[in-house]
Amino acid sequence: MTLRLHDTLARSVREFVPVEQGRASIYVCGPTVQSAPHVGHMRSAIAFDILRRWLIASGYDVTLLRNVTDIDDKILHNAGHESVPWWALAARNTRAFTDGYDALNVLPPTGEPRATGHVPEMVELMQRLIDADHAYAAGGDVYFDVRSFADYGRLSGQRPDQMLSSEAPDEAGAKRDPLDFALWKGAKPGEPAWPTPWGAGRPGWHLECSAMATRYLGPSFDIHGGGLDLVFPHHENEVAQSVAAGDGFARYWLHNGMVNTSGEKMSKSLGNSLVVADVLERARPQAVRYLLGAPHYRSDLEWSEDGLAEADAAYGRIENFLSRAAEVAGPPPAAALPPEFVAALDDDLAVPRAIGAVHDAVRAGNSALAAGDKDAAATAYGEVAAMIDVLGLSPHDFTVGGGDATLRHVVDTLVPAMLATREAARQRKDFAEADRIRDALAAAGLVVEDTSSGARWRLA
């Protein structure tokens, strides 16, 4: 069984055959750093993080690029609104994204190119397009000639003749056709600009991704990913630019579904965004990652606070097993991934089924622990640990409980002392006293569990 992935361009699930055997090159559209990251951004990052981890687990040498669009209309607009330099706003938001990825255990990309650092590559690509009569300079801008590219619309299933043009006729400016899109935007007074043979200006959104993807991954690479909302026009335009210029470009197009709130896609313009930093104030990162990563990556996801609580409980079940098993077996033994887990992820990353396999192993492990079957428990323990790692949900990968080391030491000392006092009370059948101590710990946010080998405790 080999990996099969849903390709938006082919509109079907295809076997994954990389350009180069044993290697996988991935370009994921990262954010435009116009504002703080919301959970929708994280959902996309997590989806492709799981793809990456699965490729690594399958033996691939993976190169994953995730760009940062650090110059665009919204950034300039928001910076003006806040009276801060555009580059300062971009840098601040870029850091916020990095913090979000880190908190949710998204592996750092192999490279993280920024648009403003790749103007020469963009100029080169524009020159190739102009030379091939697929682009033209006009009125300080450079446009792609959509009618010159016969396959335009193939990725998104749109037909140029059917497309609405939102622009009023008088706004079309120097375009030859309303569908033509800007590769490069001529400088406006007071805006940042970079020199080009066609005049100073700044990058159009679509151009940068084509230029950066081929700069680092070559003219033909394996996977291009991003949110479903990018299929048109962004990815359609990328295909047009790169293929018209003679590059093979991406061989598989993967798109993740949207995160909705109360039936609507979340985005800053709707004013209902769920900023990651705020969510992490009221939920553990493990729960957030579980919630965003557990459904299939291609289905839409309805964000809800109830869902967050459920995710926390479901993850807690896995976590609980791991810590109980660790008390018996120490570090998890090496174990092969269960076949049903492998089959699930190979089938277009069917994470829901994969998580089903995780829970099956958890139940088997819990039963083994209850029966005192150490070997069976250890096997399940190793399997669960291995599976969870592929999903990026290993408890130890997350920063535990914040707090500083000193406070943790106090807790680690104080709690066992209280539990010893309680155990003494239980021995002399003073259950009132024992319950008083347990209640006190519960009030402090700790759960006490009595087991045959003594009491254990954890954060509620």
Add this chain to the structure above:
RNA sequence: GGCGGGAUGGCCGAGUGGCUUAGGCAAGGGCCUGCAAAGCCCUGUACGCGGGUUCGAUUCCCGCUCCCGCCUCCA
């Protein structure tokens, strides 16, 4: 108007032409426990509506209703 996706039990969320009809959360019963907690076992409640194909459809086809995404900055 054009393109695409979806409607599953109290909730989330998979999946399949019939078979033991995922998994989680919640609920009820049992075991365990001093009582709990954790864990294990058991239980119930499904496939939007109307047709069609079929021996048989939640699963395939047609129509309808509703929802969502894209067509404009957007993961």
